Structures are given as structure tokens and as C-alpha cells.
Amino acid sequence: MLDSKIPPGAMSDKWTDFKFHAKLVNPANKRKYKVIVVGTGLAGASAAASLSELGYQVESFFFQDSPRRAHSIAAQGGINAAKNYPNDGDSIKRLFYDTVKGGDFRSREANVHRLAEVSNSIIDQCVAQGVPFAREYSGYLDNRSFGGAQVSRTFYARGQTGQQLLLGAYQALMKEVSKGSIKLHSRTEMLDLVVIDGVARGIITRNLVTGLIESHMGDAVVLGTGGYGNVFYLSTNAKGSNVTATWRAHKKGAFFANPCFTQIHPTCIPVHGDYQSKLTLMSESLRNDGRVWVPKTPGDQRKPTDIPEAERDYFLERKYPSFGNLVPRDIASRNAKEQCDAGRGVGASGQAVYLDLADSIKRLGKETIKQRYGNLIDMYQKIVDDNPYETPMMIYPAVHYTMGGLWVDYNLMSNLPGLFVIGEANFSDHGANRLGASALMQGLADGYFVLPYTISDYLAKNKPVDPKLKEHAEFKKCEKDVANYIQKLLSIKGKRTVDDFHRQLGKLLWDKCGMARTEAGLKEALVQIPKIREEFWKDVNVLGSGEEFNQALERAGRVADFLEFGELLVKDALDRAESCGGHFREEYQTPEGEALRRDDLYSYVAAWQFNGVGQVPTLHKEELKFEEVHLAQRSYK
Amino acid sequence: MSFQIFDLSRSITKKQTVAITGLMLISFVLVHLAGNLFIFDGPKPFNEYAEHLERFGIFKKIAEWALFLVFLIHIERVTSLVVQNIRAAGGLKRYAVDNSRGPRSLATRLMPFTGTFLFLYLICHLYDFAWANDQGIRSMINGKSLGLYGLVVNSFKNPIHCWLYVVAMYCLCLHLTHGVESFFQTFGIQDSRFTLLVRKLSRVFALMIMIAYSSIPLYVLYILKI
Amino acid sequence: MSKKINLTLKVWRQKNCKSPGAFEVYEAKGIDTDMSFLEMLDVVNERLTKENIDPISFDHDCREGICGTCGSVVNGQAHGPVKGTTLCQLHMRNFTDGQLIVIEPFRAKAFPVINDLAVDRSSFDRIIQSGGFISIKTGQAPDAHSLPVLKGRSDSAMDAAQCIGCGACVAACPNAAAMLFVSAKVYHLNILPQGEPELKTRTINMVKQMDKEGFGNCSNEYECEAACPKEISVSHIARLNQQHRKSNFT
Structure with a gap:
């Protein structure tokens, strides 16, 4: 302890x-x-x-x-x-x-x-x-x-x-x-x-x-x-x-x-291609004046402005009347995913929901909205090439x-x-x-x-x-280890790029350990990650030398660490057999689909000790005691 | 408030020195123009005006030397700034594609060149009129010396000289288009609300100076009968 | 709607600030018009790596237009052809199929090239060190409401404070002057009542440092404003000129 x-x-x-x-x-x-x-x-x-x-x-x-x-x-x-x-x-x-x-x-x-x-x-x-x-x-x-x-x-x-x-x-x-x-x-x-x-x-x-x-x-x-x-x-x-x-x-x-x-942040610009290098967040403040909705009928291909009010589902307002669009991030994200999984997602990929400013523009005027969110809207317009003053924005959750x-x-x-x-x-x-x-x-x-x-x-x-x-042998040893590690990365000279491995790892984690996690999925990821890591150390190609400005080398070192860390992330997710906050295990949910905490078993901090790459880490626990705020099921209804 | 001897070499101070000497030169341009316009009244008023100036004697000499100094400072400071600028930008050829997006105008780009041309022209101009013998052969009209008036009229009756003068005034116009506007910016008597107005006014001002000055040789060449 | 285009890139390659650089030509095929400019470079780099050619170095980080790390001169324009946009927010739909794109680093004596398109902008940090701050120590600052600030002033300060320190103003200025950067920072702090006690020393010291770093002098050509991804106004430069003039008398 x-x-x-x-x-x-x-x-x-x-x-x-x-x-x-x-x-x-x-x-x-x-x-x-x-x-x-x-x-x-x-x-x-x-x-x-x-x-x-x-x-x-x-x-x-x-x-x-x-x-x-x-x-x-x-x-x-x-x-x-x-x-x-x-x-x-x-x-x-x-x-x-x-x-x-x-x-x-x-x-x-x-x-x-x-x-x-x-x-x-x-x-x-x-x-x-x-x-x-x-x-x-x-x-x-x-x-x-x-x-x-x-x-x-x-x-x-x-x-x-x-x-x-x-x-x-x-x-x-x-x-x-x-x-x-x-x-x-x-x-x-x-x-x-x-x-x-x-x-x-x-x-x-x-x-x-x-x-x-x-x-x-x-x-x-x-x-x-x-x-x-x-x-x-x-x-x-x-x-x-x-x-x-x-x-x-x-x-x-x-x-x-x-x-x-x-x-997972609920209001990001959706993914639009496999070349994509990063996701862009739209401030959550947009939810103050934007209403989140999807069409009621799955696969509705009409333009959002053509969908009448009666055929829209403002799912956050419907499910959480007291917080509405302002529910915490984990809840907003999970609900967006739920709608998309049910086929009601919008956009080319079907992996997006609408965030609609139309009502606020009607109520407050375009100028006020522009003053509040002008820079966000400009950014959206630049990336997506669409005008949020006229058509609703499309958003999807992203790791944040x-x-x-x-x-x-x-x-x-x-x-x-x-x-x-x-x-x-x-x-x-x-x-x-x-x-x-x-x-x-x-x-x-x-x-x-x-x-x-x-x-x-x-x-x-x-x-x-x-x-x-400073003359201690440990400093010399660490310097040498670092130099050797860099040399090792440079000497592989394989066929795949660093980003290629990073994308592969990222996709695996997003699928298996993203917004919703299952025991089977996590176990699958635990099998896959060491394989990707092994492949990385065999087949990554980092050009240039260590004695110069070398951005590929910088990235290689970071991705190598992600490949080790990812395993711990999944291990922890598997170990925590409950749902809480951003960690949603599908096996543990209330009948309404809300996260189900298991306070009797998991009211602790899981602190992991490293035992070597690929080795099972040791779990140390810190008991969490709640003296002031009494444990309760979160409700934003 | 105590007066601190401030560092004249600081970039902004240098620029402000250029601006203030520029302003002095503009006032000279205006005064000079006022005198020149007497030419439309004929030989007598024009020559009287010139003689009137001579009567200031020592003060005129001082004013001339002061003006010379102002010119010198203006030119020296600008040269130093330009040299620094070229060095800062890493030489004259900077980018493979020259494709500026901003409002950089011809007047702005040509600033050092219009300035240099004006300076060279000024020497000719002084040689022509100020240092010439105003009772000499070049002042004779119909066999009779008409003093400075004669000198001017004879010179401008030569179309090459006349048009050289007009070209010089065009350079002055370009120089002032940017210069006047810049003065306000460099001295910080500017506000974003007036930027466009200041720009327009400085253009109008520069154009008027050019028209007023150029009217003299053109009048002499094409209208004045002798 | 997105489509695929083919481009020819002419990219500046330079080992470090001591060695001379030169242009290299690369083909960029099948570029999706929804890509950002940096994503296009990523794709080219992936291909170069596979062909065992050293990938092109370029600075970038947030890729959402706020950190100020990215920036190159694209076809003669700092951050490329779209107004008020950083390179990372420039999308390929602004280019046409078959176009030649010339990519160069920001060039200025005060921004030595580190590698290819990456330059050293630490001169900006040193300018801030010379006075771009308010000397308050961490601790018991007075309550935030004890000092009302006119909304207009606060908004103007924010207009200036938006500067992301990318250096495009220097790259675009024909004289490689840093006046827009310096004036924005000076003005942000000088206009606020909190910044007033240090107004004069701040103004003088930052201008001194700017000169020392080897930046050029402003000749009021306003190329900086046109290139600024945050569209910071040149009226800040006028204000700096004014405050500098007044600060000479202490």
C-alpha cells in the first residue's frame, strides 16, 4: 500500500x-x-x-x-x-x-x-x-x-x-x-x-x-x-x-x-483521411450555444438543413434534461459514439454528429456568436471548408x-x-x-x-x-545507455517508417482501448502490441545520424516508448474491471448504459512498477478514502 | 523630467531622425515652391524675390548651411539604415520567388532610388541656377540679361532640360508619397482608423507638389512667349 | 469535395547554418486537397524515407495554428498564399493540379538556418528577456477585481497579445525587421495598467535588444501585417514608435 x-x-x-x-x-x-x-x-x-x-x-x-x-x-x-x-x-x-x-x-x-x-x-x-x-x-x-x-x-x-x-x-x-x-x-x-x-x-x-x-x-x-x-x-x-x-x-x-x-473530448473535427496527422479540438465552450443532434433515422443522407425539427434527435438534451448539452466530457463523448454505432452518425464516414449553432444565432444574432466563437468557426472553416453560420458543424470525440x-x-x-x-x-x-x-x-x-x-x-x-x-559511474552509464539506444535505432535500416508504426499502434489502441473497452478487446491488444514492437525493432527505417538535427530519430525514440507504454495502458484498463469516467468497460454499465463504478473493489489508485519490457508490471495500490464528498453514482440527468 | 542624452544609433531613433529631417526638407520644398511661383508674374517680381533673399546676407548663408546639414543627415542616416537592412535580410537576393502579398507599392520599393536620383538632380539644379552667373550669357533674353528669370527661362526652353525637371519632380512625388505617410507612422502620430486617410492625403499632397513644380518648366516651354 | 492533385516541390535543403544550401526538386503525387500543407510534407517525407533519401526537416508542433512553431516561405510568401493562416492550417485545396511549389526557410540574419526549413528563432526569446514581462513575483497578488481595466484597453491588449511569435513578420519584411513582433508585445504590456510602471524601460530595452540581434529597420512597407497569421495591425508599430520617442525622456 x-x-x-x-x-x-x-x-x-x-x-x-x-x-x-x-x-x-x-x-x-x-x-x-x-x-x-x-x-x-x-x-x-x-x-x-x-x-x-x-x-x-x-x-x-x-x-x-x-x-x-x-x-x-x-x-x-x-x-x-x-x-x-x-x-x-x-x-x-x-x-x-x-x-x-x-x-x-x-x-x-x-x-x-x-x-x-x-x-x-x-x-x-x-x-x-x-x-x-x-x-x-x-x-x-x-x-x-x-x-x-x-x-x-x-x-x-x-x-x-x-x-x-x-x-x-x-x-x-x-x-x-x-x-x-x-x-x-x-x-x-x-x-x-x-x-x-x-x-x-x-x-x-x-x-x-x-x-x-x-x-x-x-x-x-x-x-x-x-x-x-x-x-x-x-x-x-x-x-x-x-x-x-x-x-x-x-x-x-x-x-x-x-x-x-x-x-476523449467530445467536440473535435472528425477524421477525414488516412493521411491525417492530428485532430483539431473545437472548444467545448461551443456546447454553451450549440445543440448536439443526429437524424432520428439511421443513414439519413439529407443535408442537415433539410432535416425538419421533428426528425432530429437532440440526444443529450433528451437524456440529460438538467445538464443538457453541458454534460461532462466523458458522457458527451460516449453518447456521440453510441449514436454513431447505431448508424445515426453523419458525414462521409458516418463518424460524426452535428453541433448546431442555428438556434443561438436566431436568439443572439450572428454578431454575438461571431464575437464568442469567431476564431473557432474560422478554424473549422479552414479545415473543413464549410460554413458553420449556415450549416451545422460536424464533430466527433478525440483523445485529448x-x-x-x-x-x-x-x-x-x-x-x-x-x-x-x-x-x-x-x-x-x-x-x-x-x-x-x-x-x-x-x-x-x-x-x-x-x-x-x-x-x-x-x-x-x-x-x-x-x-x-557528477563523476558517479551511474551518470556515465546512463549516457552510454542513451547513446547505445540511439545507435540501435539508427542501425536497423528496415523498410517501414516511424509514423507507419505509430499509426498502427494508435489505431489498435483507439479500437481496443478507446471510448469503450471490453475484456476480449483488451486481451487482443495485449497480444498485438508486443508484436508491433518486435516488428518495429526489426523493420523501422531511421535515416541520417545521431550527430545532427534528425527529426525522424526524435520521433523514433518517442514511438519506441509509446510501444512499451501502450502495453501498460491496456494492462491497466484490463485490470480495472469497472467503468468510471473516461474508462468505460462495456461489461460494467447500468441498465441505462451509464458507467458502473465498483467502489468496493476499485476505489484505489493503480500505481504500476516497471519490471522490464514485456514483463508483467507489479501493481501497487493507494486506497482512496472519501471523507467529504460521499461516494455516489454520478447523475447529470 | 530630466533630459537624457539618448542613443542616436537605436533603430527607431535613426528612423525618426530621417523622418524629422524629411519633414524639414518638405518645408523647404514648400517655401522654395512659393518663391518659384513668382515666375508666373514675370521677370520683375521673380528677380525681386531672389534679390530679397540675398538681403538676408549672413542669415541666408546660415540657412543654406543648415539646409545642407539636414540633407546630409537625411542621406547619411538613410544610407546606414539601408545597409543594415540589406545585411539583416541576408543580401539583396533573398527568396527564389519574389511574390509579396502586402501593400508594398512602387513608391516604397523605389525609395532609395528616387532619393538618389533627386540628390543627383539637385547638384545639377544648383549648378544650373544657384551657382551660375545670373548676369551672364545664359541669362540673356533678346540680348538683354533678365537675371535669374532669364536663366530659368533659357534653361527650360530646352525641352530636354524641361522634361528632366519634370522627371525629377515625379521622383519627388514618389518619394513624398511614401515619405509623408511614413512620417506619421514613424513618429507614431497614427491610428489605425486614419491609416487609409493618411495614405490618401500623402498621395494627394505629393501629387500637388509635383504638379505645382512641374507647371513652371512646362509653362516656360509651351506657353511663355518671349 | 476533396480530389487528388499532383505537385512539383522545389525545396531548400541545407545541412546546417555553416554549410551552403541548395534547392532539390521532388514530386508530390496523389495529394488529397483536404490535406494540410504539413500533411503533404509528411506524405513526401514518408516516400523519401522509403527511397532512403533524408526526409525534409521542418519545424511544427501543434498543427492548429497557435504554437507558432511552423512556418516556411511558400512561393515567396511567408506561411503561403492564404491570408491570416499559418502553414499548418493551409490546406492543399489552395493549390492547383500540376503546380510548382517553391518552399524556402524564413530568411533573416537573426534567424540562422538549423536544417532545411527549420530556423533558429531564439532571438525572439532574448527580446522578451530584455523586458517583455511584468515584474511580479509569484505570491500574494492583489485580488483580480481590485484593478478594473477598461474593456477597450483590455481588448486592445488581447489584440496584440495574440501574436504567436512565429517570425513570419520578419520573413516577409523586405528588411527582415522584427518591429511587428516587438511592437505587439510592447503594446500588450504597456497599455495595461499593470504594465505601466515598467513602460519606459521595457520599450527602450526591447528595442535595444531587437537591434542587437541584427534585425533590420522598419521602412513602413506593411508586408508584415499582410503575412501575419494573426493579422496583427501595423498600428502597433506606430504606437511603439511613439512610446519609444516618449521613453527617451525619463
């Missing part, structure tokens, strides 16, 4: 007590500690900036050319906070409650409560940084409602909230770089974690321009490297998003928790976010001392399903307001690392 190190006391006092009891590092000693931060998304950039402000030496690593490119930038809709500015009954307690319930009771209560507590500070911090949140004519901040919540607690900056928040964090990072207290390593990918005597001591990186492999040592390593959605090949993640950093840490002993909790990640305790530290994991890369706050506008909140909460306290507590309890440790 894993120890989550949740502080004692009442739920609402835990974080305050923790902060008071946490050990502090003397200001003069802070600069003697070095923290390695991998990733510059909302979590990584905000953590690096905040730690540097405290006085620690920070080194920041990212594979992109600039910290501002991290995929947090693509988040559209907004960020939640319990400010209750609209006076509609919101509170920290309600945000906490909604998040635990929305996560289908598979998240850690204490973490979620802390998240709700610090949510308000995030908004204050971002406004002070100059993030141009939407405002009303009064000059005060505007809020909107978002999927899965009945209060308007979402702050937004047009359809580019993620971009603006990331630029805020990026600017804070740049401010610290200019003071010389952060060193940036751009186009540098972490390829291994160095663990000495059970403690995380550093990382091995490859410079993507020169191919140089280097060791970096620090007093703590922080991973803010995002999620693993790209294991499905097609997802709304950036092309570069990968599991490599977390997976290689996992291979060095860090436990991977709940990998089967993946979020991963709730699972490396296991961390209350301090955001993994089971390996010195290895901290923040943002989407960890597993802690969203349980089995994340609510809209909560990812930005969690990333910034971890980076700005949680990690600086918890990491200080850890550092205060440990002496600064001896510089001589």
Missing part, C-alpha cells in the same frame, strides 16, 4: 497546516540548490519561474525551440476558479465537490481540495502578470459556464486562454532568465533519469541540433512533460507531445498511476487529455525521492475524468503555488548535492 502523505486534520485545514509545518530553506542557502525542470508548459514554466524567484538555481529543458511553444498554448476554453464573482453560489467547497464528482471518485480528495483552494490565487497572479482576460464594460472580469458545472466560474481570454496563460508563465520565466538565475536548454530532450541509491539525481539529455548527449545533475528533478495522448497517434495533442520523459523515469523506478484514464500519469504523493513527489511530477504528467487531481477548464488550473496551481512549498520542504531536509557526485 502506497503512502500518499496526506497531512492530518480537517480537509480545509490540511494545506494551511502543511505550509506551516513545512521545513524552510534559509534564503542564503537556496542558491546552493539546483532544480532541474523538464518541460515549459503551464506547470513547468510556472514552476521554474517561481522556484527561481525563491532563489534556487534552475535549469529548464524543453524539446521545442522556445518555451512558449509548449502545448498548453493550444488550450482554448478557459480556467476555473472559485472566485464566485457572478454570485451564483460558487465556493471553494463547490469547486472541490464538482471536481471530485466529475472525476468519478477516482481522485485524491486532499489534492483536489488544495487545487480548489489555490485556484483563486491563480487568477490574481495572472491578472497581475498582464494576462488579458475577457472583461465586461464595467472593467471587471467576465465569467462563463463550462461543461460539467452549473456555475459560471470559468475565466477566459477569447478562445485562446491557454495561449495567454502560457505567455504569462513564459514571460515570468523570461524575467528570471534575464536575471541569470535560470538557464534555458532549448531543443533539448530528456532521454533518461539518473537515479543513484534510490534518489533522483539528474537527467541525461540530447541536444536536438547537435546530437550532443549530456548529463545534468540537480538536487531535485521536476517533470512537467505533459500527457501521453499521442499514444493513440491521432489526438488533439501537439505532434511533439510524448511520453518519453515520464516513461523513462518509470523505467528507472517511478510508478505509473492509472494510465487507462484517458479523456490523460488523467493518468506518474504517481505522486501529496507533495507532488513520486515514489523516487527527489523526482517531482507536475501538471498533466502526474495523475493526482482529475481522477477518471477531468472537467473542462481544469487542466490550466491544475498546471498553474502545481507550478505557482504547490510545488514551491513542497519542494522547499524536501530540499530543506536534504543537504545540497556534492558536485563530485
Whole structure:
């Protein structure tokens, strides 16, 4: 049984007590500690900036050319906070409650409560940084409602909230770089974690321009490297998003928790060809003003505008009258799939449902709709070549976010001392399903307001690392392993491309371990994945050398990791014989087709220990106790 | 508020120096034009105007030197900017396909060339009128010196000279089309609401300058009877 | 409706910033018009790999037009022929069957070529480091509602803040000037009350750094605005010019 190190006391006092009891590092000693931060998304950039402000030496690593490119930038809709500015009954307690319930009771209560507590500070911090949140004519901040919540607690900056928040964090990072207290390593990918005597001591990186492999040592390593959605090949993640950093840490002993909790976002632009390289998300905020429907008759080939009202099925409004089109993501996605499986899907592939803005345009006027969603509609128009002001948009669910990640305790530290994991890369706050506008909140909460306290507590309890440790044989060994691994990839010179394997893996996972999973399907996938992996190591073709800018090589390393990780994902999905949130096992559903949790058996976090490629991993459990929010069947009816 | 000696080498400061010297040159162009237009009144008022200027003596000399300095600064700053620009763009031949999408006009593209041409023409112009002997052979009309007036009329009776002048004024027009508009942008007295208006007005202004100046040689060549 | 077209690509290939580059010609056959430009390059790269030819390097990441990573000069135009569109959002339906497409990297002294179409834009980061931020530390910032900001100002700040830092303005500017990028960032922060205390130092320092990086000078040709995938207005440049003028007096 894993120890989550949740502080004692009442739920609402835990974080305050923790902060008071946490050990502090003397200001003069802070600069003697070095923290390695991998990733510059909302979590990584905000953590690096905040730690540097405290006085620690920070080194920041990212594979992109600039910290501002991290995929947090693509988040559209907004960020939640319990400010209750609209006076509609919101509170920290309600945000906490909604998040635990929305996560289908598979998240850690204490973490979620802390998240709700610090949510308000995030908004204050971002406004002070100059993030141009939407405002009303009064000059005060505007809020909107978002999927899965009945209060308007979402702050937004047009359809580019993620971009603006990331630029805020990026600017804070740049401010610290200019003071010389952060060193940036751009186009540098972490390829291994160095663990000495059970403690995380550093990382091995490859410079993507020169191919140089280097060791970096620090007093703590922080991973803010995002999620693993790209294991499905097609997802709304950036092309570069990968599991490599977390997976290689996992291979060095860090436990991977709940990998089967993946979020399928309901409103994405449908797939249109086998050349497709990624899927594009349309912000969920569209569901505020858009109505989701399919024709009542399967196989109806008429144009959507020709289908009369009586022959349309607004299935979300029909099944969930109180939440309607605003049900949580997992429910909206699953219902769309259900309609398509029943043959009522629309579009050339039959894998799409309509999202119709017509009623809102009639009610509010085209101008208002344009103001709210103009950029989304433009984007849709560019990709699909169709005009949403006149014909309904077509949407279909797509992999979007991963709730699972490396296991961390209350301090955001993994089971390996010195290895901290923040943002989407960890597993802690969203349980089995994340609510809209909560990812930005969690990333910034971890980076700005949680990690600086918890990491200080850890550092205060440990002496600064001896510089001589850099000469330790383990660093040399890891460097060599990485170099050999790269050489191995380059030496295969087979016939198939990296993307070819990635597509094959992705399709398998989407079919067998996507929106709905069955025991037979998962078992089948467990047979197939090792075969694809074996084939990969025999027949992949990576041209060029390791001593130059080589994008195929970068991708090969990432896909190799996905091929190992995918197996764990499926194994976890098979092991969790219940349905909850984004994890829907067809065997476990209520008579109405809703997810059926089995709290008596699966009310735990599944944290997996690596035992070797292709070997059965060891399961460690962390019991989840619900003291504040009582276990209940989620209902959005 | 304390005055800080600011760094003249900063790109924006350089550009603003070009803009402000440009503005001074435009005012010179206007004053010069006003004087020139006396030619339509005949020899006497025109020559009187010229003599009137001479009476400023030392002040005229100072003004001339100041004007010369303004020219020099304008040209030197622009040259430095152009050299920097070519270097920044990595040479003159940049892309295999030259296919700009923006509003880049002929006037804009030709800016350094119209400027250079104007400068060369100016030297000829000074040689022709300012440094020439206004009682000499070139000022004689019907055997009698008509001073500067005579000098001008004789010169422009030559169609080549006349049309060279008109071409120079066309260059001035192009130069001002971009220059005037640029002045507002570079000095930041601009607002997106007025961008188009400013663009139109600077075109109209440049065109009027060209017409007004060119009217003189054309009048002399085709209308004036002597 | 989608259809298949055949194209000829003339692509700039360059090993690194020290070696000279040259154009290579590749055929792109059976390209679906619903593909994005980068997906078309993916298809070509797959084929090249199978023929044991090094695939074309090009920077890209989000492929939804927001991260600012992608960008090349397509037939002489930064991000290609469609206004307000990044390369990843440019679709092949904008090209015709049999067309020759010339693909080059963004060219500027301040953007050295890394490999093929990938360039180094870290100069933009260094410009931000010189002052593109508000110096607030993480901690107890005042309540967000303690400082109302005029809606108009906030909206203008957002208009400027939309810049994705892709560098198309530099690529399109005949002088390789970075004024649109710098002015958008300066203006985003300067117009907000939070950014006012550092207005002057920010303005001066960012312009200084811009010059130091070797960018050219703005000659008001407005090619940048035409190439900007976020259609950021050149009026920001006018405002930067104005604020820079005023910031000279402290």
C-alpha cells in the first residue's frame, strides 16, 4: 500500500497546516540548490519561474525551440476558479465537490481540495502578470459556464486562454532568465533519469541540433512533460507531445498511476483521411450555444438543413434534461459514439454528429456568436471548408487529455525521492475524468503555488548535492545507455517508417482501448502490441545520424516508448474491471448504459512498477478514502 | 523630467531622425515652391524675390548651411539604415520567388532610388541656377540679361532640360508619397482608423507638389512667349 | 469535395547554418486537397524515407495554428498564399493540379538556418528577456477585481497579445525587421495598467535588444501585417514608435 502523505486534520485545514509545518530553506542557502525542470508548459514554466524567484538555481529543458511553444498554448476554453464573482453560489467547497464528482471518485480528495483552494490565487497572479482576460464594460472580469458545472466560474481570454496563460508563465520565466538565475536548454530532450541509491539525481539529455548527449545533475528533478495522448497517434495533442520523459523515469523506478484514464473530448473535427496527422479540438465552450443532434433515422443522407425539427434527435438534451448539452466530457463523448454505432452518425464516414449553432444565432444574432466563437468557426472553416453560420458543424470525440500519469504523493513527489511530477504528467487531481477548464488550473496551481512549498520542504531536509557526485559511474552509464539506444535505432535500416508504426499502434489502441473497452478487446491488444514492437525493432527505417538535427530519430525514440507504454495502458484498463469516467468497460454499465463504478473493489489508485519490457508490471495500490464528498453514482440527468 | 542624452544609433531613433529631417526638407520644398511661383508674374517680381533673399546676407548663408546639414543627415542616416537592412535580410537576393502579398507599392520599393536620383538632380539644379552667373550669357533674353528669370527661362526652353525637371519632380512625388505617410507612422502620430486617410492625403499632397513644380518648366516651354 | 492533385516541390535543403544550401526538386503525387500543407510534407517525407533519401526537416508542433512553431516561405510568401493562416492550417485545396511549389526557410540574419526549413528563432526569446514581462513575483497578488481595466484597453491588449511569435513578420519584411513582433508585445504590456510602471524601460530595452540581434529597420512597407497569421495591425508599430520617442525622456 502506497503512502500518499496526506497531512492530518480537517480537509480545509490540511494545506494551511502543511505550509506551516513545512521545513524552510534559509534564503542564503537556496542558491546552493539546483532544480532541474523538464518541460515549459503551464506547470513547468510556472514552476521554474517561481522556484527561481525563491532563489534556487534552475535549469529548464524543453524539446521545442522556445518555451512558449509548449502545448498548453493550444488550450482554448478557459480556467476555473472559485472566485464566485457572478454570485451564483460558487465556493471553494463547490469547486472541490464538482471536481471530485466529475472525476468519478477516482481522485485524491486532499489534492483536489488544495487545487480548489489555490485556484483563486491563480487568477490574481495572472491578472497581475498582464494576462488579458475577457472583461465586461464595467472593467471587471467576465465569467462563463463550462461543461460539467452549473456555475459560471470559468475565466477566459477569447478562445485562446491557454495561449495567454502560457505567455504569462513564459514571460515570468523570461524575467528570471534575464536575471541569470535560470538557464534555458532549448531543443533539448530528456532521454533518461539518473537515479543513484534510490534518489533522483539528474537527467541525461540530447541536444536536438547537435546530437550532443549530456548529463545534468540537480538536487531535485521536476517533470512537467505533459500527457501521453499521442499514444493513440491521432489526438488533439501537439505532434511533439510524448511520453518519453515520464516513461523513462518509470523505467528507472517511478510508478505509473492509472494510465487507462484517458479523456476523449467530445467536440473535435472528425477524421477525414488516412493521411491525417492530428485532430483539431473545437472548444467545448461551443456546447454553451450549440445543440448536439443526429437524424432520428439511421443513414439519413439529407443535408442537415433539410432535416425538419421533428426528425432530429437532440440526444443529450433528451437524456440529460438538467445538464443538457453541458454534460461532462466523458458522457458527451460516449453518447456521440453510441449514436454513431447505431448508424445515426453523419458525414462521409458516418463518424460524426452535428453541433448546431442555428438556434443561438436566431436568439443572439450572428454578431454575438461571431464575437464568442469567431476564431473557432474560422478554424473549422479552414479545415473543413464549410460554413458553420449556415450549416451545422460536424464533430466527433478525440483523445485529448490523460488523467493518468506518474504517481505522486501529496507533495507532488513520486515514489523516487527527489523526482517531482507536475501538471498533466502526474495523475493526482482529475481522477477518471477531468472537467473542462481544469487542466490550466491544475498546471498553474502545481507550478505557482504547490510545488514551491513542497519542494522547499524536501530540499530543506536534504543537504545540497556534492558536485563530485557528477563523476558517479551511474551518470556515465546512463549516457552510454542513451547513446547505445540511439545507435540501435539508427542501425536497423528496415523498410517501414516511424509514423507507419505509430499509426498502427494508435489505431489498435483507439479500437481496443478507446471510448469503450471490453475484456476480449483488451486481451487482443495485449497480444498485438508486443508484436508491433518486435516488428518495429526489426523493420523501422531511421535515416541520417545521431550527430545532427534528425527529426525522424526524435520521433523514433518517442514511438519506441509509446510501444512499451501502450502495453501498460491496456494492462491497466484490463485490470480495472469497472467503468468510471473516461474508462468505460462495456461489461460494467447500468441498465441505462451509464458507467458502473465498483467502489468496493476499485476505489484505489493503480500505481504500476516497471519490471522490464514485456514483463508483467507489479501493481501497487493507494486506497482512496472519501471523507467529504460521499461516494455516489454520478447523475447529470 | 530630466533630459537624457539618448542613443542616436537605436533603430527607431535613426528612423525618426530621417523622418524629422524629411519633414524639414518638405518645408523647404514648400517655401522654395512659393518663391518659384513668382515666375508666373514675370521677370520683375521673380528677380525681386531672389534679390530679397540675398538681403538676408549672413542669415541666408546660415540657412543654406543648415539646409545642407539636414540633407546630409537625411542621406547619411538613410544610407546606414539601408545597409543594415540589406545585411539583416541576408543580401539583396533573398527568396527564389519574389511574390509579396502586402501593400508594398512602387513608391516604397523605389525609395532609395528616387532619393538618389533627386540628390543627383539637385547638384545639377544648383549648378544650373544657384551657382551660375545670373548676369551672364545664359541669362540673356533678346540680348538683354533678365537675371535669374532669364536663366530659368533659357534653361527650360530646352525641352530636354524641361522634361528632366519634370522627371525629377515625379521622383519627388514618389518619394513624398511614401515619405509623408511614413512620417506619421514613424513618429507614431497614427491610428489605425486614419491609416487609409493618411495614405490618401500623402498621395494627394505629393501629387500637388509635383504638379505645382512641374507647371513652371512646362509653362516656360509651351506657353511663355518671349 | 476533396480530389487528388499532383505537385512539383522545389525545396531548400541545407545541412546546417555553416554549410551552403541548395534547392532539390521532388514530386508530390496523389495529394488529397483536404490535406494540410504539413500533411503533404509528411506524405513526401514518408516516400523519401522509403527511397532512403533524408526526409525534409521542418519545424511544427501543434498543427492548429497557435504554437507558432511552423512556418516556411511558400512561393515567396511567408506561411503561403492564404491570408491570416499559418502553414499548418493551409490546406492543399489552395493549390492547383500540376503546380510548382517553391518552399524556402524564413530568411533573416537573426534567424540562422538549423536544417532545411527549420530556423533558429531564439532571438525572439532574448527580446522578451530584455523586458517583455511584468515584474511580479509569484505570491500574494492583489485580488483580480481590485484593478478594473477598461474593456477597450483590455481588448486592445488581447489584440496584440495574440501574436504567436512565429517570425513570419520578419520573413516577409523586405528588411527582415522584427518591429511587428516587438511592437505587439510592447503594446500588450504597456497599455495595461499593470504594465505601466515598467513602460519606459521595457520599450527602450526591447528595442535595444531587437537591434542587437541584427534585425533590420522598419521602412513602413506593411508586408508584415499582410503575412501575419494573426493579422496583427501595423498600428502597433506606430504606437511603439511613439512610446519609444516618449521613453527617451525619463
